[in-house]
Amino acid sequence: MERTRDEQAEATKDHIANVAMEMFAAHGFSATSTRKIAKQAGVSEGLIFHHYGTKMGLLRGAAARSGALSDHIAQGLAADPDAPIEEQLRRIAEGFVAFLRADRLAARVFRVLMAESTTHPELYAMQQERTQTAVKQLSRYLSTRIAAGELRGDLRVDSAAQVLLGSFLWFFFTHMHLDADAWTTAARVHCDAVVDQWLRGALAEGAP
């Protein structure tokens, strides 16, 4: 198994990004120095700047390489668009919980980007675009369910979608201190209750 010089370089670049994200997630962007990243990654500081130009470029690059949390939600939605809405929503919620539990790095990346985005307009835009994509896909889906007569005709789909997504994400943000097991249990209970109440408020009169 020989590696070309380019492949090796690309692997090193990736490795730097991964290490950087771990450290940004743990201590924040500003509080993590390029020196510490270099040491932890086992490369020289100069190499980081060779590959990414600036520290901000490193964050950008590393963030771009990690899959967006919202992509996952959107993906779950597209899987079986004609399933009954209750089943669909519960499946999304369940998948969301499982994903956050399994892919801890993605979760931490999301968290750190959310935090840093409050002070870096560029990151704010990036994060905004990602979440808004998910919200839009969700609202579009809700619209199809209105058309199908499953949901009330006067449901305000944008707000409804934001409540659903926001409730999940807010829970995630405010329960990070729990360990994986406790978090999963609490998340399931919370998601169940949310979907339940949300549906009661959204279903068409006399729907099944």
Place this chain on the structure above:
Amino acid sequence: MERTRDEQAEATKDHIANVAMEMFAAHGFSATSTRKIAKQAGVSEGLIFHHYGTKMGLLRGAAARSGALSDHIAQGLAADPDAPIEEQLRRIAEGFVAFLRADRLAARVFRVLMAESTTHPELYAMQQERTQTAVKQLSRYLSTRIAAGELRGDLRVDSAAQVLLGSFLWFFFTHMHLDADAWTTAARVHCDAVVDQWLRGALAEGAP
């Protein structure tokens, strides 16, 4: 109007905290130097350390001086506990929007604490305590409305309270880029829709 030496000192200390919070909110905690804070506040750097010991102490102190966002919510709840729930919730939502618009510093403090709490366990605990207090007061209120027959008996009050609070706060977080007027308009629409759907899902069968 004479001021004692102590009063003057206390005023200066407050002033430093206010300036610091403005700057932390604008650029983040780590990215804001004590030097810049001193310059902006018109005092020496030494004085900051005299009053607050460390930079972290300054953040702690400044945060403690500002009223918690959640206090305001809790307060709104207590004002007229026997009003019909719909009126009550709309009043809270409206007050919440007005408050965030009027008291920009409190809003920024909340935002910066939320961001920094992802990397400072101490701040996380502080923020957690503040929001959980609000959630608990809200759930307790919801319980009284169940007892009064206004809300469904099987409503899971903790989750319901978190959805309500989380939806408002999440909106706040993801719409910071709007100017005050646009933000207020969007916030009103969103809050209305949220309360509306939330109530439909929470009211007892056959309630008015």
Place this chain on the structure above:
DNA sequence: GTCTATAGCTAGATAGAC
């Protein structure tokens, strides 16, 4: 493509005068 060396600066914090 990667490293070593270092420039040039800014950071948080302290000491001591007033």
Place this chain on the structure above:
DNA sequence: GTCTATCTAGCTATAGAC
């Protein structure tokens, strides 16, 4: 209570050898 002066350490980024 407040300021000036300063210490030391750490920072991002660059230059040039290999």
